[in-house]
Amino acid sequence: MEVVPVSVGRAARSWDEQALDVAAAAGQIGSASPDGFTAAVAGAASRFAAAWERHATGVAEEAEAHADTLREVIADYLATDRAAGAELLMLASYLREQR
Template identity: 55%
Template sequence: MEVVPLSVGAASQAWDEQSLDLASAATLVSDADTSGFTSAVSGAASRFLTSWERHAGSLGDAAEAQADGLRVTISDYVGSDEAVGADVTLLMSYLGETR
């Protein structure tokens, strides 16, 4: 399996941006005013806004979790590369004959 750390890093940043955008959207929805509606509609409008705020917030949390997972992937990949590099260095010492 091939992993391109720079590509994974760019994807994690894109997920971070999505998370920030969704958090901002949730805040904007939360700040929306329902006072312009009649009493017959204001309750439904308020519930609608609350539902959309939760939904946007939930999507933002999921995007942040995706970004975090990609960063863990990069860290694991780089760590395994370093471990393999250390093993290769040790093995290289056996390739030469010492007299």
């Protein structure tokens, strides 16, 4: 299996950007005022906005978690690649030419 760290890093940054965008939207939803609604509707509008703010905040946190996981994947692949390279170099010290 081939993994290109640059591509995975690009995907992680895209998840980061999405997390920031959705978090900003959550903030805007949370700051929305029920002003302009009648008293009978204002409470429901506030609850609706609060529920959507929580949902958007959760989505932003999930996007950030995906980005973090992708960065961990990159680190694991690079560590594994380094370890395999080191093992290969050590193997060379045990090999000698047979005549």
